[in-house]
Amino acid sequence: xxxxxxxxxxxxxxxxxxxxxxxxxxxxxxxxxxxxxxxxxxxxxxxxxxxxxxxxxxxxxxxxxxxxxxxxxxxxxxxxxxxxxxxxxxxxxxxxxxxxxxxxxxxxxxxxxxxxxxxxxxxxxxxxxxxxxxxxxxxxxxxxxxxxxxxxxxxxxxxxxxxxxxxxxxxxxxxxxxxxxxxxxxxxxxxxxxxxxxx
Amino acid sequence: xxxxxxxxxxxxxxxxxxxxxxxxxxxxxxxxxxxxxxxxxxxxxxxxxxxxxxxxxxxxxxxxxxxxxxxxxxxxxxxxxxxxxxxxxxxxxxxxxxxxxxxxxxxxxxxxxxxxxxxxxxxxxxxxxxxxxxxxxxxxxxxxxxxxxxxxxxxxxxxxxxxxxxxxxxxxxxxxxxxxxxxxxxxxxxxxxxxxxxxxxxxxxxxxxxxxxxxxxxxxxxxxxxxxxxxxxxxxxxxxxxxxxxxxxxxxxxxxxxxxxxxxxxxxxxxxxxxxxxxxxxxxxxxxxxxxxxxxxxxxxxxxxxxxxxxxxxxxxxxxxxxxxxxxxxxxxxxxxxxxxxxxxxxxxxxxxxxxxxxxxxxxxxxxxxxxxxxxxxxxxxxxxxxxxxxxxxxxxxxxxxxxxxxxxxxxxxxxxxxxxxxxxxxxxxxxxxxxxxxxxxxxxxxxxxxxxxxxxxxxxxxxxxxxxx
Numbered sequence: 202x203x204x205x206x207x208x209x210x211x212x213x214x215x216x217x218x219x220x221x222x223x224x225x226x227x228x229x230x231x232x233x234x235x236x237x238x239x240x241x242x243x244x245x246x247x248x249x250x251x252x253x254x255x256x257x258x259x260x261x262x263x264x265x266x267x268x269x270x271x272x273x274x275x276x277x278x279x280x281x282x283x284x285x286x287x288x289x290x291x292x293x294x295x296x297x298x299x300x301x302x303x304x305x306x307x308x309x310x311x312x313x314x315x316x317x318x319x320x321x322x323x324x325x326x327x328x329x330x331x332x333x334x335x336x337x338x339x340x341x342x343x344x345x346x347x348x349x350x351x352x353x354x355x356x357x358x359x360x361x362x363x364x365x366x367x368x369x370x371x372x373x374x375x376x377x378x379x380x381x382x383x384x385x386x387x388x389x390x391x392x393x394x395x396x397x398x399x400x
Numbered sequence: 401x402x403x404x405x406x407x408x409x410x411x412x413x414x415x416x417x418x419x420x421x422x423x424x425x426x427x428x429x430x431x432x433x434x435x436x437x438x439x440x441x442x443x444x445x446x447x448x449x450x451x452x453x454x455x456x457x458x459x460x461x462x463x464x465x466x467x468x469x470x471x472x473x474x475x476x477x478x479x480x481x482x483x484x485x486x487x488x489x490x491x492x493x494x495x496x497x498x499x500x501x502x503x504x505x506x507x508x509x510x511x512x513x514x515x516x517x518x519x520x521x522x523x524x525x526x527x528x529x530x531x532x533x534x535x536x537x538x539x540x541x542x543x544x545x546x547x548x549x550x551x552x553x554x555x556x557x558x559x560x561x562x563x564x565x566x567x568x569x570x571x572x573x574x575x576x577x578x579x580x581x582x583x584x585x586x587x588x589x590x591x592x593x594x595x596x597x598x599x600x601x602x603x604x605x606x607x608x609x610x611x612x613x614x615x616x617x618x619x620x621x622x623x624x625x626x627x628x629x630x631x632x633x634x635x636x637x638x639x640x641x642x643x644x645x646x647x648x649x650x651x652x653x654x655x656x657x658x659x660x661x662x663x664x665x666x667x668x669x670x671x672x673x674x675x676x677x678x679x680x681x682x683x684x685x686x687x688x689x690x691x692x693x694x695x696x697x698x699x700x701x702x703x704x705x706x707x708x709x710x711x712x713x714x715x716x717x718x719x720x721x722x723x724x725x726x727x728x729x730x731x732x733x734x735x736x737x738x739x740x741x742x743x744x745x746x747x748x749x750x751x752x753x754x755x756x757x758x759x760x761x762x763x764x765x766x767x768x769x770x771x772x773x774x775x776x777x778x779x780x781x782x783x784x785x786x787x788x789x790x791x792x793x794x795x796x797x798x799x800x801x802x803x804x805x806x807x808x809x810x811x812x813x814x815x816x817x818x819x820x821x822x823x824x825x826x827x828x829x830x831x832x833x834x835x836x837x838x839x840x841x842x843x844x845x846x847x848x849x850x851x852x853x854x855x856x857x858x859x860x861x862x863x864x865x866x867x868x869x870x
Contacts, residue, residue, distance in 0.1 A: 212500065215500065262587065299520065299579055
């Protein structure tokens with residue numbers, strides 16, 4: 202009897218653990234978001250500061266795209282408000298990386314404060330803000346979601362990946378704040394909508 | 401399918417192993433602290449891959465990630481299993497419950513570790529690798545009792561499964577969803593290197609998982625072979641000592657027999673001694689004294705023959721035959737003896753008492769063998785042979801099967817529920833005296849034993865030493 206009880210308890214604990222581990226994974230969004238393939242006319246211009254919101258390595262992909270498009274841009278993953286002088290466009294690559302923030306010796310709160318400071322400065326200087334989210338897959342990082350909400354509400358253009366765990370958030374932001382949204386099928390497809398923002 | 405049939409022996413000093421297990425768990429838990437710089441290096445590698453457009457950096461970054469995950473998982477796994485295997489739980493709970501506890505504990509350790517150090521882990525690949533490792537642990541540790549071998553196998557399993565995390569093809573199945581692994585895949589997709597990542601992952605996963613199973617199988621086979629060899633060695637030792645003891649007992653029996661035979665001359669001496677008291681005349685005294693002397697010499701011969709195994713004497717064949725005949729139960733009506741002794745038998749050079757005992761052993765076998773006929777017939781024939789003489793003992797018993805004939809000379813082997821020592825003993829003695837012994841048998845017809853003893857001229861020249869030690 203005792204052994205049976207113990208076994209039931211162990212199985213219950215295992216079940217709870219599996220659910221807990223599984224929680225960050227989200228299912229594919231059923232909502233169909235209507236998105237533009239790109240902007241019909243440019244909304245932003247150089248010089249551009251490309252910065253990271255969360256210190257993930259995705260920022261380097263946007264830098265590479267920017268370089269390929271020969272856009273005059275400054276790559277500053279940890280850009281501060283004081284570094285935005287004479288800048289017309291601020292591009293946020295949203296993606297939280299715990300390792301990335303540790304590498305830069307900053308924590309989540311500090312990163313959030315930095316982002317908010319940049320957004321305030323961008324608003325004060327009438328800069329164009331573009332938010333890019335490259336993360337796809339099913340693992341939902343809450344901190345990335347929070348950054349996205351903060352940045353997205355103050356953005357002029359949103360670019361993301363279709364079928365990602367942030368698609369729903371992007372779609373809601375685009376709808377609520379009336380922000381143009383482009384969802385692409387794969388990482389390489391970001392180049393076109395990104396270019397459309399400038400040309 | 402690997403099966404486990406041999407129980408693991410109990411480990412001494414379990415508390416030491418529990419302590420080591422707890423230390424390993426602590427080490428595994430703190431592993432992210434020690435390996436932080438290496439993790440940072442991975443981020444740098446991913447950046448380099450994007451900057452240079454080179455997917456090779458991604459493969460290297462993947463290898464480092466998987467290695468780090470594999471080491472941490474293996475250390476946590478080994479630590480937990482050390483603690484559980486050497487705790488009271490092992491004796492109190494059933495195997496399935498211990499399996500559940502191990503699984504829950506290790507998953508819990510990984511999960512809390514990721515929360516504490518904010519270093520994401522890979523739940524799917526870790527749990528799959530853990531299930532395989534637990535299975536292999538149960539089979540391997542049960543056979544070999546070696547944590548080193550378990551470590552070698554489990555690190556291969558963990559390393560193999562973590563390679564599935566960098567394969568974009570498995571992203572839909574929740575592999576490779578942690579921060580760093582995901583960055584590798586994203587960079588790979590951007591560089592159009594999805595196929596490279598898929599192929600690399602597969603190329604590492606398959607050999608390592610196969611190697612893990614083969615290694616486990618080899619370890620188990622090796623352990624079983626060693627165990628069998630040890631068992632065989634112990635059994636052989638046991639058989640050897642049993643045989644030695646059996647032969648010792650046999651010798652003791654022969655000594656008893658000899659001691660029994662000594663009684664006869666002693667009785668003679670005693671009887672004659674009592675007659676001496678009442679003897680009239682010197683002639684009678686001399687006669688009794690001579691007979692006492694002869695009895696003493698006989699006793700001395702018998703004792704010396706037994707004490708000095710290798711000593712032999714030249715004697716007439718009839719002396720041996722008479723000594724043997726004196727031991728035959730001729731008065732037993734159930735047994736009919738046919739005794740044939742040729743004339744002009746050669747002199748022989750043997751240890752009379754021991755050879756006689758050997759022949760008597762053969763006769764005793766003929767007497768006790770079951771017989772289907774109304775009466776037992778034993779033929780005892782002594783004939784001349786080339787360069788010697790032959791003694792043939794034939795019975796009409798049930799005989800010996802052809803399949804048993806080769807084995808009857810083995811110590812301890814018997815077809816009659818006897819000690820199985822008589823024939824080997826007899827053979828040894830006959831051969832020590834440069835003779836030969838052969839056996840032929842037909843089922844239900846009987847057995848014939850032929851002993852050949854060389855003539856004294858043909859035998860080796862050895863000095864007898866009957867008087868040694870007198």
